[in-house]
Amino acid sequence: LVITFYKDDPQAMIWQDREAFNKRFIAKLSIEQPTNLNHVLDDLGSPDLTYAKRVEENVWQIIFYRTQHVKSDGITTMDECT
Template identity: 90%
Template sequence: MIKKVFQYLVLGLGVYALIAALVITFYKDDPQAMIWQDREAFNKRYIAKLSIEKPENLNAVLDYLGSPDLTYAKRVEDNVWQIIFYRTQHVKSDGITTIDECTGLLFKNGQLVLWGPSAYESYQQES
C-alpha cells in the first residue's frame, strides 16, 4: 500500500514538473496583462539586453514589448524617424506616464539606431 502511494506521489511530482517546464519554456509574457510594476521591470530587462551589434527592427520590439506608452514619428527627407517610449522607472503616482518615466528607442526607417536618455534629444535634432 505504501509503495503504491509513493509511486503515485512520484508520478504526480513528475507530471507537475513536466507541466511547469512546458509553461516556462513556451509561455510568452504578455506585457499588456501585467501590473505596472512588473511591466516596468519587463521593459527594463528587455531594453538592457539590446545590442548595437544586433539591432532590432521596430516590428520585433513591438511584438515583444507590446504597444509603447508614448510614440512620435516624423519624415525628414527620405528617412522616417520614430521614437517609442516604454515605461521603465516610476517617478510620480498620478496615473499619467511621462517621458521622464520612460526609456526611448529611436528608429530610423524601422531599424533601431539609439536608445536611452539621448534618444529623444537625437530625435528632436533630426530635421
C-alpha cells in the same frame, strides 16, 4: 509533472512587473545588432509614448516604454520612459 511555459504578456502584467520587464528587455538591445521594430512590438506590446521625427529625407519613429515610476498621477511622462 507537467510544466508549461507561456510567453510573457506585458499587457496582462501589473505596472510594476511591466516596468521591470521593459527594463530587462531594453537592456538586452544593442546598436551593434539592430532589432526589428516588429520584434520589439511583439515582445513589449504597444509603446507608452510614440513620436515621429524627420531628419533630412528620413522619417524616424521613436517609441518609448515606461521603465521607472516617478509620480503616481496616472500619466506616463518622458522621465519615466526609456
